[in-house]
Amino acid sequence: MTQERHILVTETDLERLQRLIELHSGGRNATLIEMLDHELARAEVTSAQKVPPDVVTMNSTVVFEDEETGETRRVTLCYPQDARSDEGRISVIAPIGSALLGLSVGQSIQWPVPGGRTRTLRIVAVPYQPEAAGDFHLLTPRRRRSGRAGPNQRCPLRPRHVTAGSVIHTLPG
Template structure:
């Protein structure tokens, strides 16, 4: 969960991702789930752009992201996916996981603080976006 230390970083989401995420969040199974509510709040504050207008370096759905936990000095390469595609062993992180909802919409250089399950504080900084469907022209994923 993002912490309340200061304002959260600005985020940008594609209209295609927004439509798919909102449809997912409206499902009865998720409508009251705390992670879904948190993601909905993130989407409410996002700047929404058409997929072809998303700048390089923004974390969108299916982006492969390199990030660094600045507090633990650990680097991670993660792919942001929908819940049914998640596979921790392959670095595929659900957008409903705390790290997934925290990364959505961030750009290279931005950091976000949150508290992991168990109370461990984390600060993830996006250091690179190795693959972004929008910049790769893969607009129909």
């Protein structure tokens, strides 16, 4: 947030994240939502088919390094309701989650974290990206005409996941 840099977001991610912002603005995470909204406002938007494979998109697994400590972490960027830090799944509205979204391998960002500190994070690798894996069916939820999820449909903000090895995949419906 303190460093302007190019970020890339897919149309699908932008649409879902804008709905997330609408749902959570003014709530207990208002400051974090505002940070995410700021990032999205200056992002370049592309289609899921055209996003480069080294860009961090929603449900991507990313390896990043804290440049001050040299610590490397592997996490999956997910929606708030799917976040499980003990499983390495961090929310896009968590301070580090918002920082990672849209970055590509080699990019760094200085980002404020709780406690008044700033961390410099660098993207080392994107071992799994739904778009690069051809998992386009995971990006478009099935919805009823009413806009509400039916009994056999999932809300687009609550994708299901299954672990296959160390990669987390989103399952349709």
